[in-house]
Amino acid sequence: MTSQPILEVRDLVVEFATRDGVLTAINGVSFHVDRGEVLGLVGESGSGKSVTGLAILGLIDAPGRIASGSILLEGEDLTRMREAQLRRLRGKRLAMIFQDPMTTLNPVLRVDTQMIEAITAHEKVSHKAARAKARDALAKVGIPSPDERLASYPHQFSGGMRQRVAIAIALLHRPALLVADEPTTALDVTIQAQILSEVQTLAQEAGTALVWVTHDLSVVAGLADRVAVMYAGRIVEQGSVADVLENPAHPYTAGLIGSVPSRNRRGVPLSQIPGMTPSLAKLPPGCAFAPRCARADAGCRNDPPVVAFGTARMHRCFHPLVTAEAAA
Amino acid sequence: MLVYIIRRLGQSALVIAVMATLVFVAVYAVGNPVDILASPQADQQEIEAITRRLGLDRPLYEQYGLFVWNALHGDLGRSFVYNEPAVQLILKRLPATFELAMTALVIAVGVGIPLGLYAGLKPNSLGGHSVMAGSILGFSLPNFWQGLMLVLLFSVVLGWLPAGGRGQTVEILGLPVSFLTVDGLQHLLLPALNLALYKMALVIRLTRAGAREVMLQDYVRFARAKGLSQARVIGVHVLKNILIPVVTVLGLELGSMIAFAVVTETVFAYPGMGKLLIDSISRLDRPVIVAYLMMTVVIFVVINLVVDLIYAAIDPRVRLSEA
Numbered sequence: 001m002t003s004q005p006i007l008e009v010r011d012l013v014v015e016f017a018t019r020d021g022v023l024t025a026i027n028g029v030s031f032h033v034d035r036g037e038v039l040g041l042v043g044e045s046g047s048g049k050s051v052t053g054l055a056i057l058g059l060i061d062a063p064g065r066i067a068s069g070s071i072l073l074e075g076e077d078l079t080r081m082r083e084a085q086l087r088r089l090r091g092k093r094l095a096m097i098f099q100d101p102m103t104t105l106n107p108v109l110r111v112d113t114q115m116i117e118a119i120t121a122h123e124k125v126s127h128k129a130a131r132a133k134a135r136d137a138l139a140k141v142g143i144p145s146p147d148e149r150l151a152s153y154p155h156q157f158s159g160g161m162r163q164r165v166a167i168a169i170a171l172l173h174r175p176a177l178l179v180a181d182e183p184t185t186a187l188d189v190t191i192q193a194q195i196l197s198e199v200q201t202l203a204q205e206a207g208t209a210l211v212w213v214t215h216d217l218s219v220v221a222g223l224a225d226r227v228a229v230m231y232a233g234r235i236v237e238q239g240s241v242a243d244v245l246e247n248p249a250h251p252y253t254a255g256l257i258g259s260v261p262s263r264n265r266r267g268v269p270l271s272q273i274p275g276m277t278p279s280l281a282k283l284p285p286g287c288a289f290a291p292r293c294a295r296a297d298a299g300c301r302n303d304p305p306v307v308a309f310g311t312a313r314m315h316r317c318f319h320p321l322v323t324a325e326a327a328a
Numbered sequence: 329m330l331v332y333i334i335r336r337l338g339q340s341a342l343v344i345a346v347m348a349t350l351v352f353v354a355v356y357a358v359g360n361p362v363d364i365l366a367s368p369q370a371d372q373q374e375i376e377a378i379t380r381r382l383g384l385d386r387p388l389y390e391q392y393g394l395f396v397w398n399a400l401h402g403d404l405g406r407s408f409v410y411n412e413p414a415v416q417l418i419l420k421r422l423p424a425t426f427e428l429a430m431t432a433l434v435i436a437v438g439v440g441i442p443l444g445l446y447a448g449l450k451p452n453s454l455g456g457h458s459v460m461a462g463s464i465l466g467f468s469l470p471n472f473w474q475g476l477m478l479v480l481l482f483s484v485v486l487g488w489l490p491a492g493g494r495g496q497t498v499e500i501l502g503l504p505v506s507f508l509t510v511d512g513l514q515h516l517l518l519p520a521l522n523l524a525l526y527k528m529a530l531v532i533r534l535t536r537a538g539a540r541e542v543m544l545q546d547y548v549r550f551a552r553a554k555g556l557s558q559a560r561v562i563g564v565h566v567l568k569n570i571l572i573p574v575v576t577v578l579g580l581e582l583g584s585m586i587a588f589a590v591v592t593e594t595v596f597a598y599p600g601m602g603k604l605l606i607d608s609i610s611r612l613d614r615p616v617i618v619a620y621l622m623m624t625v626v627i628f629v630v631i632n633l634v635v636d637l638i639y640a641a642i643d644p645r646v647r648l649s650e651a
Contacts, residue, residue: 054549057553059549059552059553083558087555087556087557087558088555089555090552090553090554090555091553091554091555091556092555095553095554096550096553097550098546098549098550099546100546103545103546103547104546104547104549104550105547105550106547106551106565106568106569107547107569107643107644107645108568108569108572108642108643108644109564109565109568114551117554117556117560117564118554118555118556121554121555121556121557121560122555153644153645155644155645166550169550169554170553
């Protein structure tokens with residue numbers, strides 16, 4: 001018997017009520033994350049990957065709302081929970097880190113305040129014990145002289161250090177799942193690599209599964225076990241990292257891979273995906289990628305169905321680059 | 329921090345010096361006080377005697393030099409009317425005005441911040457819209473008219489509160505205060521409310537704008553992702569960030585409340601500095617006017633300084649970058 005996944009998202013739909021009517025930011029997204037697994041959630045800006053992350057934490061604010069679907073954390077449906085129940089899970093079993101480390105820590109509160117409140121929100125411990133725990137957590141993410149640093153304000157830290165503090169806070173309670181919303185995008189490349197490997201190590205130690213939201217395929221290649229590619233609020237392809245990156249089925253995935261600079265194609269101009277991501281208010285009928293797709297034809301005006309193939313792979317395309325038969 | 333304070337003190341001294349000159353020259357231009365002080369039957373000789381006694385026969389620069397010299401020794405002249413030192417006259421009235429302004433400030437903050445937070449957190453609710461509509465009234469209705477309406481409603485129609493005066497006072501540290509007696513409080517409430525309404529509207533709008541902006545920040549999202557209670561997120565993470573602009577503006581407004589309580593004090597016949605100023609202007613009592621304006625300038629400068637220091641205390645980024 002296979003163990004129950006830590007997180008299972010089924011047919012999630014998130015809508016935003018705007019002046020121009022209701023926009024569907026997430027349209028029937030399904031995926032799951034196993035215990036200790038790393039799932040890369042890849043897509044361009046506006047593809048809905050960040051909204052998916054926020055929806056898992058129940059942090060979608062009005063005018064947005066989860067319209068339908070379910071989010072099961074260790075078998076419990078988060079979408080049916082009351083806010084108080086959800087609050088007890090946030091920070092404890094479910095954690096999140098954000099893209100810009102310069103803005104995720106409150107600028108007017110000291111680091112120790114922000115760490116200790118995260119501890120005492122879920123544990124009945126003395127202030128002293130909480131402080132000791134906070135100090136150990138800082139030391140663990142590689143912050144030198146953590147005792148002194150606890151009394152500092154966020155602006156006294158560099159960007160990389162702030163992200164480390166955020167990671168330390170997120171992992172304080174050894175959560176079952178950490179949603180990381182592009183936490184390395186705003187950092188220098190060298191710091192990026194350090195943070196990536198540290199999160200990976202820490203998550204493994206704590207047995208924490210990761211949903212790593214990113215637009216950077218090279219990050220996914222180095223970090224994730226499986227990858228889900230999002231486009232205009234839908235997952236268009238999903239599978240193991242090796243399978244998807246080596247043999248992409250969806251033309252969009254292939255386009256993304258083609259636009260990553262590579263040593264093997266030196267001197268050749270980078271290929272680009274023509275056009276831009278469509279506005280959610282003016283989605284083309286059927287496959288949203290069709291207007292930018294070289295393989296599209298009139299049939300692509302219909303909704304492409306989910307096609308499962310190979311080993312635990314799926315795509316949504318009428319004209320996949322890898323056919324089910326070839327992959328099998 | 330020390331360098332910062334010294335630099336600020338230097339700027340403050342400069343402002344006071346410039347204002348002293350402006351005030352003195354402006355008041356000199358208003359009119360000749362002897363015309364009002366001397367009785368209508370007075371002959372030329374008597375008028376000249378008064379003019380000489382008050383030192384008004386000397387050229388402007390000499391009068392100015394004497395004024396600056398005396399001012400540096402803490403003497404802003406004697407009132408022509410009361411024949412008392414002008415500063416002493418004003419200081420006698422200052423506690424009443426100060427009490428009025430502080431009460432108004434407490435009302436403005438105590439009511440304004442909760443309402444503003446509510447309107448900022450629920451911008452599309454009926455309550456939120458009502459609060460904002462109310463704050464527009466607070467802004468746009470003239471202060472004296474609000475005062476008259478308060479008197480009309482609470483004193484004349486309902487008869488709940490007295491219409492004017494200061495009521496019973498008790499002495500604390502030698503200063504008469506009225507907020508410790510029931511009668512004094514009743515007299516204080518209406519004028520303080522009148523003075524507070526505009527500031528309340530201002531605090532509501534500042535708090536609401538701040539709340540709407542801060543609620544969108546990543547650190548609020550992160551605080552919620554940590555599993556903090558709503559009370560802690562709003563009461564600590566959001567409020568502390570909103571307070572920075574609110575404290576700045578209120579500090580400046582406190583100065584204007586003390587200095588320009590004139591209208592409220594006139595409407596409610598409240599015996600404060602403002603009423604003294606109006607009386608002195610109509611009698612062309614130059615030393616009192618000048619002393620009043622100089623004290624106002626000093627109060628403004630001091631409050632500004634204190635606000636900057638409080639600001640540095642709330643916002644660690646200011647504190648360190650100026651060090």
